[in-house]
Amino acid sequence: MKSIYIEKPGTVRLAEIPDPPMEPRDVHVRVRYCGICGTDLGILSGDMGFVRSGLIRYPARIGHEWSGIVERVGPAVTMVRPGDRVIGDNSISCGECEHCRRGDYLKCTHRRGSVGTIRCWPGAFAEYMRMPEWHLHVLPDNISMEEAALTEPCTIAYNAVLMCRITGGETVLVLGTGAIGLAAVTIAKVFGAGKVIAVGRQEGKLAIAERMGADVVINSVKEDVLPAVLRETDGKGADCAVECSGAIGFVGQASELIAGKGIFALAGFYETTLDRFPIDDFVVKAQTLCGTIGHPGVLDAVVRLISERKLDVKPLITGVVPMEKGVEAFYEAAAGSSGRIKTLIEFNRE
Numbered sequence: 159m160k161s162i163y164i165e166k167p168g169t170v171r172l173a174e175i176p177d178p179p180m181e182p183r184d185v186h187v188r189v190r191y192c193g194i195c196g197t198d199l200g201i202l203s204g205d206m207g208f209v210r211s212g213l214i215r216y217p218a219r220i221g222h223e224w225s226g227i228v229e230r231v232g233p234a235v236t237m238v239r240p241g242d243r244v245i246g247d248n249s250i251s252c253g254e255c256e257h258c259r260r261g262d263y264l265k266c267t268h269r270r271g272s273v274g275t276i277r278c279w280p281g282a283f284a285e286y287m288r289m290p291e292w293h294l295h296v297l298p299d300n301i302s303m304e305e306a307a308l309t310e311p312c313t314i315a316y317n318a319v320l321m322c323r324i325t326g327g328e329t330v331l332v333l334g335t336g337a338i339g340l341a342a343v344t345i346a347k348v349f350g351a352g353k354v355i356a357v358g359r360q361e362g363k364l365a366i367a368e369r370m371g372a373d374v375v376i377n378s379v380k381e382d383v384l385p386a387v388l389r390e391t392d393g394k395g396a397d398c399a400v401e402c403s404g405a406i407g408f409v410g411q412a413s414e415l416i417a418g419k420g421i422f423a424l425a426g427f428y429e430t431t432l433d434r435f436p437i438d439d440f441v442v443k444a445q446t447l448c449g450t451i452g453h454p455g456v457l458d459a460v461v462r463l464i465s466e467r468k469l470d471v472k473p474l475i476t477g478v479v480p481m482e483k484g485v486e487a488f489y490e491a492a493a494g495s496s497g498r499i500k501t502l503i504e505f506n507r508e
């Protein structure tokens with residue numbers, strides 16, 4: 159089969175590799191689409207904490223935002239069958255420890271790695287991938303395979319919004335207008351946010367933020383964000399914020415961007431540290447700063463939102479390219495040309 163992988167920092171390759179092996183409870187999945195994520199571009203550049211710490215090694219079989227169709231199943235598989243349209247969890251559990259035997263895979267003590275990232279389980283930029291049956295989720299009929307490939311980044315947004323503990327009517331600040339930030343705008347509204355303020359650098363993406371439900375948009379290239387947020391919140395700051403931009407400057411201003419008792423959820427990677435951080439401001443204002451990361455427990459919740467048409471992920475798909483043009487698409491995404499949100503690579507036509 160063919161796979162697109164990072165051979166070494168700076169080099170993407172499309173090459174023939176052996177088919178994945180099959181264990182009795184493994185499922186051989188024919189990949190339909192896989193999206194290019196900022197994490198993939200970090201692995202391509204090599205300039206990334208997980209690379210420096212040795213958690214990601216080369217060659218790296220990346221790809222964790224995927225959808226596919228069950229091609230064949232191992233002899234012990236009972237949960238899916240050929241033809242099922244599926245997506246999968248990111249973190250692969252052992253299937254054998256006491257937690258896994260109870261079906262509590264999140265607590266697995268012998269994780270085998272994350273799909274396409276940390277301690278890399280061979281990822282989905284390939285014609286086929288191998289997944290243990292218990293990590294697959296069968297999709298409802300009314301979700302397209304393109305939409306399904308967007309589920310994973312939306313789980314990051316969903317978790318970040320969950321951390322904000324929205325009860326109704328809050329002003330939510332969303333920093334960043336990539337796929338995660340844009341999804342967070344809609345999800346915050348679904349959770350009952352009163353006013354969503356979206357901050358980004360590109361007019362085109364801010365227009366999509368408005369389509370996704372943002373009440374106010376702030377272009378951080380044209381305007382200083384902190385005074386604009388204070389203006390929009392009667393000088394108090396937002397009730398909560400979801401930081402999806404990866405811009406460390408916003409983290410430094412976190413205590414001012416949110417109100418007293420506010421929550422500031424970090425859903426980006428920053429690859430740097432802050433020298434001067436006003437910790438005591440958080441104490442005095444009883445604010446919360448929290449990190450959040452993808453969590454397999456919410457995959458089905460996101461699928462439901464898309465299926466019920468409460469979350470429209472189609473505006474996030476700004477390009478679909480065939481596998482043969484995938485390497486090019488990677489270098490283009492790494493060069494960061496404007497307007498792109500999510501590029502999907504199509505590995506099989508049906």
Ligand SMILES: [Zn+2]
Binds near residue numbers: 223
């Ligand atoms: Zn991702």
Ligand SMILES: [Zn+2]
Binds near residue numbers: 252
């Ligand atoms: Zn386990």
